Amino acid sequence: MTGHTITQEVADTAAQTTVTQSRAARELGLKRGEFELAVMLGRIRTVSDTVGGRRRVTREEIERVRAAEGFPEAWVERIRAVGTTEGAALMDISTARFTRLTRAGFVTPVKFYLNRYRAVVWLYLAEELTQFAEAKVNAGLLTGRAPSTIRAQLEAGVDLRARNWRGRHAGALxxxxxxxxxxxxxxxxxxxxxxxxxxxxxxxxxxxxxxxxxxxxxxxxxxxxxxxxxxxxxxxxxxxxxxxxxxxxxxxxxxxxxxxxxPRPGPKPGPGPGPVDSAPEPASGPQAELDARPSPHPAPDREATRTGRPAALPEEEPREQAPEPRGLLKWLRRRGT
Structure with missing residues (x-):
């Protein structure tokens, strides 16, 4: 069995043990928003096959969630997100008081979105709101006049909803x-x-x-x-x-x-070493005998090739040229032609 086949089998096995998040949501019967919130809260664990790759869900994790107590109704209720109106009703306070508590940072949002008017809509975990309202230490915040320090912060325009959401989001990441x-x-x-x-x-x-x-x-x-x-x-x-x-x-x-x-880019390939001049090894056999015979066509003269002038033939000597006539004699000869 080749190494490539073994690698392919390992990859196929890994693909069978994990599924995409969208498929995991379908198998668990969760809406996309419910599944994403559950992952963000750590209620559903994900794994990554490669650094920076999309995270997946193991088959074991899907079975663990299915086996959780009260799944799916009670389990989904624990990840339910509500807005300002429903949140105020859960805490049995007015929407104005609920908004002041959230702006002062007593309750942290879990999600947000923009409506069609580009207004920010904050969502809160219903389970956390119920726990906050049931805690006796928070009774003074739900009724009566708010403490002076909180009133001073709100009058100064303090709004900690975005900052608290970022802290929660960073923890999830x-x-x-x-x-x-x-x-x-x-x-x-x-x-x-x-x-x-x-x-x-x-x-x-x-x-x-x-x-x-x-x-x-x-x-x-x-x-x-x-x-x-x-x-x-x-x-x-x-x-x-x-x-x-x-x-x-x-x-x-x-x-x-x-x-x-x-990761960094590798070094650019530079020019390779130049050709090394070396004497060729003498050939042997029939080819050597052919190479040893004189060629009927002599090789062209290098000087002639460089200058573009024809070279003298081997059996001929360059002919000596007579000096050209000068002065008046040269002019008379031109007139006679």
């Missing part, structure tokens, strides 16, 4: 990253290109990290209003957050470089 360079790319995905260029000086490392960065949320022209809104949400803007991400990216890069260097 790091959980799904098995390779040190992928982990560095996960942190870099939350920084703007200027910050990345300041930290990653090497252009080949920067290009490699950019290639491993997860797919962006917004699809469309880079300067479209929707893409700009999404970029503002997914890119760190707070100075403290930027410092924290820069420090983490520096540490991640150090670990990645110690693991293996970033």
């Amino acid at each position: 790091l959980r799904q990253s098995d390779d040190p360079w992928e982990r560095a790319a996960a942190v870099a995905s939350l920084l703007d290109p200027v910050q990345i260029a300041e930290i990653i000086k090497d252009p080949y490392e920067r290009a490699y990290v950019r290639r491993l960065v997860p797919e962006p949320f917004g699809q469309g022209a880079p300067e479209s209003p929707a893409v700009r809104i999404i970029q503002k949400i997914t890119t760190a803007g707070d100075p403290d957050e930027i410092r924290w991400l820069r420090a983490n990216l520096t540490i991640s890069l150090s670990q990645a470089r110690g693991h293996r260097p970033a």
